[in-house]
Amino acid sequence: MSRATRPRTRLTRAEQQEQTKARLLASAAELFAERGVNGASVEQIAEHAGYSRGAFYSNFADKQALVATLLMERTRHEAEEVGAIVLNPEASFDERMETLRAWHRARAVHAREWLILRTELWLHAVRTADRGLLDRIEERERFARQMLAEGIATAFTTPGTEPTPPDDPAFLGLIMHALEDGLLIQRLIAPEGTSDTVVVDAVDLLIRSWKALGRENAGSSS
Amino acid sequence: MSRATRPRTRLTRAEQQEQTKARLLASAAELFAERGVNGASVEQIAEHAGYSRGAFYSNFADKQALVATLLMERTRHEAEEVGAIVLNPEASFDERMETLRAWHRARAVHAREWLILRTELWLHAVRTADRGLLDRIEERERFARQMLAEGIATAFTTPGTEPTPPDDPAFLGLIMHALEDGLLIQRLIAPEGTSDTVVVDAVDLLIRSWKALGRENAGSSS
DNA sequence: GTCTATAAAGAGATAGAC
DNA sequence: GTCTATCTCTTTATAGAC
Numbered sequence: 361m362s363r364a365t366r367p368r369t370r371l372t373r374a375e376q377q378e379q380t381k382a383r384l385l386a387s388a389a390e391l392f393a394e395r396g397v398n399g400a401s402v403e404q405i406a407e408h409a410g411y412s413r414g415a416f417y418s419n420f421a422d423k424q425a426l427v428a429t430l431l432m433e434r435t436r437h438e439a440e441e442v443g444a445i446v447l448n449p450e451a452s453f454d455e456r457m458e459t460l461r462a463w464h465r466a467r468a469v470h471a472r473e474w475l476i477l478r479t480e481l482w483l484h485a486v487r488t489a490d491r492g493l494l495d496r497i498e499e500r501e502r503f504a505r506q507m508l509a510e511g512i513a514t515a516f517t518t519p520g521t522e523p524t525p526p527d528d529p530a531f532l533g534l535i536m537h538a539l540e541d542g543l544l545i546q547r548l549i550a551p552e553g554t555s556d557t558v559v560v561d562a563v564d565l566l567i568r569s570w571k572a573l574g575r576e577n578a579g580s581s582s
Numbered sequence: 583m584s585r586a587t588r589p590r591t592r593l594t595r596a597e598q599q600e601q602t603k604a605r606l607l608a609s610a611a612e613l614f615a616e617r618g619v620n621g622a623s624v625e626q627i628a629e630h631a632g633y634s635r636g637a638f639y640s641n642f643a644d645k646q647a648l649v650a651t652l653l654m655e656r657t658r659h660e661a662e663e664v665g666a667i668v669l670n671p672e673a674s675f676d677e678r679m680e681t682l683r684a685w686h687r688a689r690a691v692h693a694r695e696w697l698i699l700r701t702e703l704w705l706h707a708v709r710t711a712d713r714g715l716l717d718r719i720e721e722r723e724r725f726a727r728q729m730l731a732e733g734i735a736t737a738f739t740t741p742g743t744e745p746t747p748p749d750d751p752a753f754l755g756l757i758m759h760a761l762e763d764g765l766l767i768q769r770l771i772a773p774e775g776t777s778d779t780v781v782v783d784a785v786d787l788l789i790r791s792w793k794a795l796g797r798e799n800a801g802s803s804s
Numbered sequence: 805g806t807c808t809a810t811a812a813a814g815a816g817a818t819a820g821a822c
Numbered sequence: 823g824t825c826t827a828t829c830t831c832t833t834t835a836t837a838g839a840c
Contacts, residue, residue: 396706401814418823483702487621502774535784542763545760545764558756635807
């Protein structure tokens with residue numbers, strides 16, 4: 361059995377298949393961003409990953425299965441990373457926010473591709489009305505909103521200045537999250553007037569504005 | 583000549599062709615929203631409009647030409663309508679805003695389809711890197727931002743309360759516009775926590791927040 | 805101006821060799 | 823597990839009838 365002769369230098373069967381699967385997924389992500397889910401054929405995905413159509417079909421039942429896997433993998437991966445940062449109990453709020461900003465900066469390199477891919481995927485999920493896909497997406501969006509809501513709530517309590525946000529934190533988190541995506545889209549399709557710091561600039565302005573409104577509300581009610 | 587016998591009751595040749603073209607465009611808009619630009623075939627578009635493939639190709643050079651026409655037609659139409667409302671010199675600011683809100687309410691019925699179609703079209707333009715299409719889209723976005731910027735600026739001068747918005751009106755307009763789209767997307771893919779008045783609620787909160795911040799800035803600088 | 809028929813290319817998916 | 827060959831269906835686009 362040739363497998364026993366080199367147990368470490370080469371990948372095991374299972375590892376190699378995982379590698380093939382991962383390469384196909386990465387290839388699909390690239391091509392989906394570039395040509396859309398419908399615009400990228402199975403042959404192109406396989407070839408771009410260095411395989412043939414046969415390899416594709418021995419790793420995924422069909423094209424739809426690959427789309428589902430890609431969406432779930434990316435969503436879970438992202439949620440885990442952001443979750444690990446934001447929920448880290450050993451870091452202060454400021455430290456966590458700084459780490460999160462760094463994470464966003466690192467991601468910004470592929471912001472365009474990631475935004476297009478994400479858009480392509482939700483569009484695909486909405487169109488196919490696939491409940492499994494839609495549930496995953498919904499979960500991701502709720503998670504993002506909630507993280508932002510908690511961050512905002514913390515921003516209002518930490519400095520010991522104003523005790524009350526001017527509205528439900530969940531609503532403020534929703535606004536922040538929606539704004540981020542909206543700004544990234546604007547930056548993609550109408551870049552004029554959008555610096556590369558628009559998102560953080562906008563977030564900063566909103567926090568300051570809400571603090572001002574919070575102070576006014578507190579003042580008038582006391 | 584049978585044409586001369588009923589000069590009014592039936593459409594002229596040119597009118598009929600315009601009607602065919604319009605029907606094909608409407609059909610394409612529906613199917614694009616439903617299945618994506620790549621997912622809707624020429625045959626499906628033609629058949630759904632009540633024609634055959636032949637009729638399609640005698641009205642459009644190819645599929646790409648239809649996409650371009652659709653995008654330009656919708657963009658121009660929308661800009662004209664909104665422009666006519668917002669730039670109406672005979673109406674007061676409040677009247678114009680009320681008319682605009684009514685326009686948005688009327689559109690809300692097809693909000694889902696319109697959002698998906700718009701997303702599908704910008705995605706298609708970005709992917710094909712078609713400069714003509716991209717320029718049209720960019721124009722539309724700039725126009726929307728500018729209208730909002732003017733509306734916000736007016737909101738700060740009309741009541742005679744605070745003279746200065748807390749930031750460049752163009753930036754505030756960008757935020758409002760991005761936020762609108764972002765919220766509509768959130769409402770589509772993760773409706774939980776988004777009432778059917780989220781957009782107007784968010785806009786209202788932001789205006790109030792910016793006014794509060796503007797008052798603070800004015801107070802501290804005087 | 806619109807329809808029917810058809811050409812030519814590309815898609816998804818399967819079967820069998822290795 | 824991956825490749826090559828192949829089947830079948832759909833696609834875009836054109837040509838010629840009416």
